[in-house]
Amino acid sequence: MWFKNAQIFQLKDIESLDTNELINKIPEFPLKECGSQEEFSFGWLPLIRNSEQWSLASDHCLLFRAGKEEKVLPSSVIREELENKVAEIELIEGRKVGRKEKSDIKDELVFTLRPKAFSKRSDIWAYLDLKANILVLNSTNASMTELLFKQLQVTLGSFAMAPLQAQVSPSSLMTQWLTKNEVPASLETGAECEIQDASEDKATIRFKSLEPLSEDVTRHLEEGMAVKNLALRWTDKLSFVLHDDLTLRKIKVDDALKEAAFNDSQGGGLSDMDANFSLMSLTLREFYASYCLWFEIQ
8 A cells, every 4th residue: 555645743752652562552442333422433443454463564664544433414414304393393383493592403403313324434544654753644634633643642641743844934945946947856846736825815826737837837926926735756756746734645656666566565465565565664764854855854
């Protein structure tokens, strides 16, 4: 498996982080079925369904997976039930239902309907790299990110991390790359770019299938707009869209890397995952070193 997105956090107090403890404790905090009145549940999942493999280690890196089960209660269903109940009260009692009463009725309906709701599962993959001192998440979803951090804290008792702190504004640097045609030697611009102005309205222009170094893009940048995200290719290994919050999205791995992972695999689910994870984590570790130089991440 290869990450399609990457959100990177720096590990703090690395000396006290015991990966063996994490390996042993993950199975003790599994994802449980969502209770009848629970909005959601969150916990660890095996790497492969119905397996006993909860984590995977490779060259000071540890891969794991968590999941969320939530009750799916469509707003349209609640709205229809609420309208029917309000209409019934107004017809029988001959009075108008106020806002506060309507809110209370809605809460009662949610309580009644939730046990009958379908459950939906989603997951989030992550790994620790104790050589680069980072945590990498295959997600840019803020809610899932927060739940994963809480799960790590519950599992280990504490878990110290921090968002990346760039000394150079990512948006300003990407804008400079394009306006001055000074993209780092290891990078090539791709065919996707989004720029935004500094006004209160935050007017945005998206370019697709267009060379970002073209006059159509640079002209707007010279007039004061700034790059919000930019498609890039790094050393013939990865292509991705870099966002101004330092996240990587739409990651695509070069076919040569995928072929190398295939050749390293012994065949089968866990063997394939091991080979892919080994190459992916080494590649992203190498990429992260360049990434820190560009944005002066300390």
